Amino acid sequence: MHARRLAALARRVVRAAPSRPAPRAWSALPRDAGTPPTPAAALPKPEAALASVPAGDLLRGWAVLSACRSRRLVAHAGTLLKVALAVPPARALVRATFFSQFCAGETRADAAAAAARLAARGVGSIFDYAAEPDDSEGSDTPAATTTALPSSPPPAAAVARTHAYTDEATCDAAAAVFEEAIDAAAGCGTGRGFAAVKVTALGDPRLLAKLSSSVRALEALFSRFDADGDGAVSRREFDAAYKTIFVDASPPRLDTLWRHLAGSSDAPSIDKDAWRARVGLAQLPAIAPRARASDPLARAAPTAADLASLEALLARLRRLADRAASRGVRLLIDAEHSAVQPAVAHAARALQRALNRPGAPPAVFTTYQCYLIGAETAVRDDIAAARREGWTWAAKARRETGGGAARGPVSSRRRLPPSPPSQLVRGAYLRSERARAAAAGAPSPCHATLEATHACYAAAAATAIAAATDGSGHEEVMLATHNAASVAAAAASLSGGNGGSIKTDRVSFAQLYGMADTLTFGLAARGLPVYKYLPYGPMEQGVARRRGVWGLVG
Numbered sequence: 001m002h003a004r005r006l007a008a009l010a011r012r013v014v015r016a017a018p019s020r021p022a023p024r025a026w027s028a029l030p031r032d033a034g035t036p037p038t039p040a041a042a043l044p045k046p047e048a049a050l051a052s053v054p055a056g057d058l059l060r061g062w063a064v065l066s067a068c069r070s071r072r073l074v075a076h077a078g079t080l081l082k083v084a085l086a087v088p089p090a091r092a093l094v095r096a097t098f099f100s101q102f103c104a105g106e107t108r109a110d111a112a113a114a115a116a117r118l119a120a121r122g123v124g125s126i127f128d129y130a131a132e133p134d135d136s137e138g139s140d141t142p143a144a145t146t147t148a149l150p151s152s153p154p155p156a157a158a159v160a161r162t163h164a165y166t167d168e169a170t171c172d173a174a175a176a177v178f179e180e181a182i183d184a185a186a187g188c189g190t191g192r193g194f195a196a197v198k199v200t201a202l203g204d205p206r207l208l209a210k211l212s213s214s215v216r217a218l219e220a221l222f223s224r225f226d227a228d229g230d231g232a233v234s235r236r237e238f239d240a241a242y243k244t245i246f247v248d249a250s251p252p253r254l255d256t257l258w259r260h261l262a263g264s265s266d267a268p269s270i271d272k273d274a275w276r277a278r279v280g281l282a283q284l285p286a287i288a289p290r291a292r293a294s295d296p297l298a299r300a301a302p303t304a305a306d307l308a309s310l311e312a313l314l315a316r317l318r319r320l321a322d323r324a325a326s327r328g329v330r331l332l333i334d335a336e337h338s339a340v341q342p343a344v345a346h347a348a349r350a351l352q353r354a355l356n357r358p359g360a361p362p363a364v365f366t367t368y369q370c371y372l373i374g375a376e377t378a379v380r381d382d383i384a385a386a387r388r389e390g391w392t393w394a395a396k397a398r399r400e401t402g403g404g405a406a407r408g409p410v411s412s413r414r415r416l417p418p419s420p421p422s423q424l425v426r427g428a429y430l431r432s433e434r435a436r437a438a439a440a441g442a443p444s445p446c447h448a449t450l451e452a453t454h455a456c457y458a459a460a461a462a463t464a465i466a467a468a469t470d471g472s473g474h475e476e477v478m479l480a481t482h483n484a485a486s487v488a489a490a491a492a493s494l495s496g497g498n499g500g501s502i503k504t505d506r507v508s509f510a511q512l513y514g515m516a517d518t519l520t521f522g523l524a525a526r527g528l529p530v531y532k533y534l535p536y537g538p539m540e541q542g543v544a545r546r547r548g549v550w551g552l553v554g
Contacts, residue, residue: 043488043522050517052121061514064101085539095539102514104536108184111536114513115188118532122524126194126510127184128535129177165204168312174201175316179323186327194365195324196332199344203313207306208340214284215342217300221245222275232269235262245297246290273388281346282307314347321351325363332396335367338445339436349382353391362394362476368460369398372433372445376459383467383475396478397464399457399486457481461490468506469494476506478531482516491528505529 043049050058067073073080081098084090104114108129115125165171182195200208225233225241233241238258243249255265261278262270279287281302288301302310317333324331333348335341348366355363366382368375379397386393437444447453464477479490487509494507508529511520523530 043491043519044525046518046522049519049522049525052521053517060097060101061517064097064514091539099539102512102535103539104513104534106536106538108187108536111184111534112188114534114536118534121521122527122530123520124529124531125188125534126196126531127181127188128533129181129184129537165200171202171313171316175320177201178320182320182324182327182329182331185324185329194330194332195320196334197317197320198334198336199313199317199347200336200340202316203309205340207309207313208343210306211281211302211310211346212340212342212344214281214300214302215346217297218279218281218284219342221279221297222272226272232271233275234269235267238270245292245295247292248290273385281310310343314350317347317351318354321355321364325355330361330363330365332365333367335369335398337436338372338433341369341372345378352386352393353389356386356392356394358390358392358474360392360474362392362474365394365396365476365478367396367398370457370460371399371447371453373447373456376456376463379460380463383463386475387473392474393467394476395464396480397457397460398480399453399483454483454486457486461486465490465493465507469504474506477508479507479509481509482511482519484516484519487519487523491523491526494528 053061081094084094104111104125104127111125111127115127118125178195178197178201181197185195222233223229224245225237227237227241235258238261239249239254242254242257258267259265261275263274285301285304285307288297288299291298321331331351333344333351336344345366348364351364352362352366368379370376375397379395382395383393433446434444447456461477461479464475464479467473467475468477479487481487490507490509494504508531509519509523510531510533511517513532513534520530520532
């Protein structure tokens with residue numbers, strides 16, 4: 001009788017949880033020849049997945065998730081929580097319901113206890129020490145931040161996040177917060193841990209935006225020289241493009257530059273790797289003044305002060321990476337707004353080149369946001385570059401951020417409209433990306449349809465899984481999604497399509513604490529590495545508000 005009641009309660013929790021549209025583009029996932037993925041067999045039934053969850057947790061989950069289906073409640077969540085936290089009885093109710101559902105507690109000890117409970121069920125933890133109040137955009141880390149490790153249960157991980165910038169002292173304070181996250185991961189005791197950082201907390205976001213423009217200009221420069229698009233610049237292409245872009249195109253100058261870039265005067269061409277090795281941010285201040293005044297490159301050069309600030313930021317990152325390594329913790333660089341992401345990715349690659357040595361577990365991880373156009377191409381190109389250059393690629397792949405394009409009941413065949421008030425968070429990050437693009441008179445960097453977002457995520461996941469499972473490298477990938485169809489298809493591909501033994505320990509999954517428990521515990525039951533995002537910290541700093549009530553709508 002008791003078991004039947006628990007099963008019925010588990011079904012109610014599953015029904016209360018928001019649904020997700022299914023992706024349609026998983027055909028490229030690696031699997032045994034002739035064995036199509038069978039998602040239904042890849043994971044246990046919801047009742048079986050939740051069998052280990054205490055009845056009290058199931059009841060609280062049903063009540064909270066049901067409440068979060070109210071768009072009116074979510075629309076006024078900020079005001080309601082502000083009032084409730086100021087009234088002791090209401091504060092106690094929030095702590096016992098929403099806060100306990102979506103947050104691990106207020107202290108590291110609280111979080112460690114929650115992590116221990118998850119570890120007993122074969123689930124790793126992603127610690128997030130909330131150091132700052134909520135921001136208006138949401139964070140990049142709601143679904144996961146780590147990659148798989150060859151251990152069971154998966155190791156704990158840590159995520160820290162800060163946003164405000166005042167001066168360099170603020171950045172040093174942010175680094176101290178990330179150190180707290182690293183230490184939390186190291187002290188969890190469930191294995192080798194992870195810590196995530198946001199680069200915008202370690203430097204001025206305005207600087208990162210400016211440097212991102214410089215990175216984009218450098219990437220576009222190669223394409224402008226590569227007229228036929230074959231991935232290499234011939235001498236004829238080089239001379240023609242240089243005369244168009246720069247003012248000092250004398251024959252001796254062209255000869256000198258060609259020898260420098262190509263390695264010799266008679267080299268037939270320059271490929272993209274050689275170009276990147278010789279034309280970087282450090283060289284741009286010397287290159288840009290030679291461009292024609294009307295050319296965009298002339299306005300893209302960072303100043304000496306910009307480069308010095310970048311070095312300070314990279315030094316903070318390196319100190320954090322060294323601290324993490326000394327404590328057996330690995331570092332993940334979170335993705336951010338597209339306005340600053342090129343500079344963030346530049347910093348992440350610099351650390352990966354320095355620290356991710358072949359033959360050892362990757363020490364630094366990067367992140368790809370698959371609601372952005374071109375994410376699947378970036379994954380493929382970066383994996384190929386890492387293999388050519390002799391370092392190990394490791395990353396988290398996210399479908400959306402702060403709700404993103406792929407969430408909600410909107411038809412995947414329709415263009416995504418501007419979000420009305422009842423869909424504030426579901427489209428908040430998406431709207432800000434579009435608003436920036438519109439203000440700059442540029443195309444939106446986001447996919448226009450849900451179907452395109454699904455296809456991008458599926459393609460990026462397929463590429464990453466193939467790299468992690470083909471036996472030729474040490475790549476690792478974290479699939480961060482609540483989409484049941486995506487998770488089941490990936491799990492089926494790893495198990496040969498029949499729910500049996502898995503092929504690799506270099507592919508992992510993660511979901512939010514208090515959400516998608518059927519996916520989390522179902523994956524754990526199949527022996528796949530899986531994590532829960534585990535925020536902890538004072539209720540006043542908005543952990544429950546962002547991660548719980550607002551993040552659920554859709």
